[in-house]
Amino acid sequence: MENGRIILGIDPGTQLLGFGIIRAEGKKASYVDMGVLDLRKEKDAYVKLQAIYDCISEVCKSYHPTELAIESPFYGKNAQVVLKLGRAQGAAMIAALEYGVASVTEYAPRKAKEAIVGNGAASKEQVQLMLEKTLGVRLEAKHLDATDALAIALCHFYETSSPLKSARGKGGWEHFLKDHPERIA
Secondary structure, X not given: OOOOEXXXXXXXXXXXXXXXXXXXXXXXXXXEEEEEEEOOOOOOHHHHHHHHHHHHHHXXXXXXOOEEEEEOXXXXXXXXXXXXXXXXXXXXXXXXXXXXXXXXXXXXXXHHHHHHHOOOOOOHHHHHHHHHHHHOOOOOXXXXXXXXXXXXXXHHHHHHHXXXXXXXXXXXXXXXXXXXXXXXX
């Protein structure tokens, strides 16, 4: 794991888009910033996509993220909603990639909630409370889309900094224990 990574998490949406930024140094993650792009007053779908692109471009210019973690569109009953979320996600990813973000990783909403709270069905309020405790910051309830984005960034940090990550796909536990005898009690 590299030191000094800046992870940008995004909860994409065409009504509200949340973003959260953390700094990962060694085995510690710290809060940097978060925010919400409110698109509810805009009716034109293409103007919304341009606004998403512009917002994420500005976030990238301000914070210089090295990695992007983004919530993947989840299966829903309404295909149009999934399509709109996919477009919002695409606009955000293109802005980050154009800026030079080194990697993009998608996470299902349940995966991020499970990583933060331990329960994939946790409420937004439960996620916010756990983020406050984990990161040692006070987060306003009006930014629940931003706290979801922060959760995605922290989920990515956990996924990429876990010593078990090196064991996946390389022989599992046996390989991990062989490579890390100091972990055996």
